[in-house]
Amino acid sequence: MAEPIIVGVDGSDSSLQAVTWAAREAALRNAPLRLVHVTLRWAYDVPLVPQPAHWGPAAESTARRLLRHASEQARAAAPTVTVDTEIADGATAEAIIAAAGTAQMIVVGSRGRGGFAGLLLGSVSRALADRSPRPVVVVGEPRTEHGTEIAVGVTGRPGQEGTLEFAFHEATLHGLPLRMVHAWTHPAVRAPGDMQPLVFDLEGVGQEEARLLAESIGGWRERFPDVPVVEQVVHEHPARALIDASASAELVVVGAPGPARILGSTVHALLPHAHAPVAVVQQAPPPTRRA
Structure with missing residues (x-):
């Protein structure tokens, strides 16, 4: 089987645009699609103010809901593509690179949800483009017409x-x-x-x-x-x-x-x-x- 295409998912409209683009690309390449959501599972003694919410059932449920919604979007764009999901832990860019392994490419949106909790995918896209050994595709605003x-x-x-x-x-x-x-x-x-x-x-x-x-x-x-x-x-x-x-x-x-x-x-x-x-x-x- 072909190596997968990895998509960073944070629940933003931009990341869902990336999911759609990646699903169609996976169909062209006859490759599976892996949707990765990254979260920081903070310990209580991390000296941050304000203290981020600790990882727990509620946070895990939110992450799985984001991935489920993204999976539905991917299957709507490319029904024949195999889609799986992953919750990764750590700093976002590094975690996505680690999850990519020998993937064909990494796809992310140009902007994230913003703010500390959202881990601003705009900065993540730049970090990935800077550090990833795999090709990184940054998907911006949706277009009404296909390019020629x-x-x-x-x-x-x-x-x-x-x-x-x-x-x-x-x-x-x-x-x-x-x-x-x-x-x-x-x-x-x-x-x-x-x-x-x-x-x-x-x-x-x-x-x-x-x-x-x-x-x-x-x-x-x-x-x-x-x-x-x-x-x-x-x-x-x-x-x-x-x-x-x-x-x-x-x-x-x-x-x-x-x-x-x-x-x-x-x-x-x-x-x-x-x-x-x-x-x-x-x-x-x-x-x-x-x-």
Whole structure:
């Protein structure tokens, strides 16, 4: 059986949107769905003021009710998908990562219930995107229309193989074209010690960036010949370019620097403003240079 898709559930409308998206994705991947609700089972002697409610029958009943409602939502969206549930204990992001194990991906809403008790899933989504070795999909507000393509941010630098593979696979599953977005603000540095010029030819640099994009995706076109590809090179901040692309996208795929590293400014700017779900895929670290 395929590895599961994990969804963080906190009872908010945002997390239920994530459940619906994940259920449909699980159906496409022929994968089971696991709904995870995280709670902190505080001891009475924890020095917090005000003291949170202690875990007990009432809290457990609430957690199971949330999961039951989320399960019903998942089955309504994808009746053929196998759904199971789990109550995890601990800090939310770490508990979801631990529950994910070898899962295909983690899916969460962009915003939680808010406040201390709700564990604000908005901060959790960022923490997961920052730390999870698995792809993390952040689902925002519901849309009235489906997107017409998958969009992916392409840097042209090494380490993006996982990001591109995920994007091509999504385009195949959804039967949609793939828009490869390469945004630049200054000429690329090609080698250590290179200096960026203070003045440069926009048209000439744009042509060079287009060549860089074409070179970086050439092999991927051969691996996925049935996926129509649109190459887009823009003189724009990458976050702005991807936010614009998200308006017509079913999903936006972006690479993150890698586990235990701080998310780049592009991902942080994209997550709260994208018009479509965003998949954050950890990139391989750059190769270590030998002295």
